[in-house]
Amino acid sequence: xxxxxxxxxxxxxxxxxxxxxxxxxxxxxxxxxxxxxxxxxxxxxxxxxxxxxxxxxxxxxxxxxxxxxxxxxxxxxxxxxxxxxxxxxxxxxxxxxxxxxxxxxxxxx
Amino acid sequence: xxxxxxxxxxxxxxxxxxxxxxxxxxxxxxxxxxxxxxxxxxxxxxxxxxxxxxxxxxxxxxxxxxxxxxxxxxxxxxxxxxxxxxxxxxxxxxxxxxxxxxxxxxxxxxxxxxxxxxxxx
Numbered sequence: 001x002x003x004x005x006x007x008x009x010x011x012x013x014x015x016x017x018x019x020x021x022x023x024x025x026x027x028x029x030x031x032x033x034x035x036x037x038x039x040x041x042x043x044x045x046x047x048x049x050x051x052x053x054x055x056x057x058x059x060x061x062x063x064x065x066x067x068x069x070x071x072x073x074x075x076x077x078x079x080x081x082x083x084x085x086x087x088x089x090x091x092x093x094x095x096x097x098x099x100x101x102x103x104x105x106x107x108x109x
Numbered sequence: 110x111x112x113x114x115x116x117x118x119x120x121x122x123x124x125x126x127x128x129x130x131x132x133x134x135x136x137x138x139x140x141x142x143x144x145x146x147x148x149x150x151x152x153x154x155x156x157x158x159x160x161x162x163x164x165x166x167x168x169x170x171x172x173x174x175x176x177x178x179x180x181x182x183x184x185x186x187x188x189x190x191x192x193x194x195x196x197x198x199x200x201x202x203x204x205x206x207x208x209x210x211x212x213x214x215x216x217x218x219x220x221x222x223x224x225x226x227x228x229x230x
Contacts, residue, residue, distance in 0.1 A: 001171075033214065035216035035217070037154075037217075044204055044220040044221065044222055044223050045154065045204070045217075045220055046220070047216060047217065047218040047219075047220075050216040050218075056218060088153065088154055090154075090156075090216060092214045092215050092216055093214065094214065095156075095168070095213070095214065096168050096169060096170050096171060097156055097170035097171060097172070098144075098159075098170075098214075099156065100153055100154040100155065101153070102153050103153045103154075
């Protein structure tokens, strides 16, 4: 099983600032089979990024994904008020199981 | 538009049985894997298992194998998640998800709205 570790657990930032979220895998993720999701309170998660760096349809370009191997990053270039949420990474290299990271909460400072 | 519509919230007693549903629309339901994801209160996301409605091929997370049953009826574009004996620890929000490229090894998009299951005596 591939274990994904997200850091930090909580990120306290102000609107307009840059957010950098990390997702580290216990073994190499081949083909960059990594996705990122955003979840707001009371809502289902929403796909942001797949294949480590491809934005899903309708996702603003202030969201970007990068990385390879075992280290991946989600960057939000300038935080908008609606971006304060919890973010999860997910690997889909091999399975079962498909696994998620524990999440990073981006909160308003 | 591809959509997943889940059944409503449930309140059950420990030891009871339950079957929740997820109806797909806007695409050929038989040709895409459908999965279930658990989110316990205040906790993260756990993939439970997925099914390919076209041939009922089903794969489970080891953590959920034997604890739940996933099934699908492609004639009515609906997938199911079933428990035969609920426990208080099954209290959670359950989301259905589609594997969007038709392969098993995939990200999830879209997500259903979630079904809240509460198990309490």
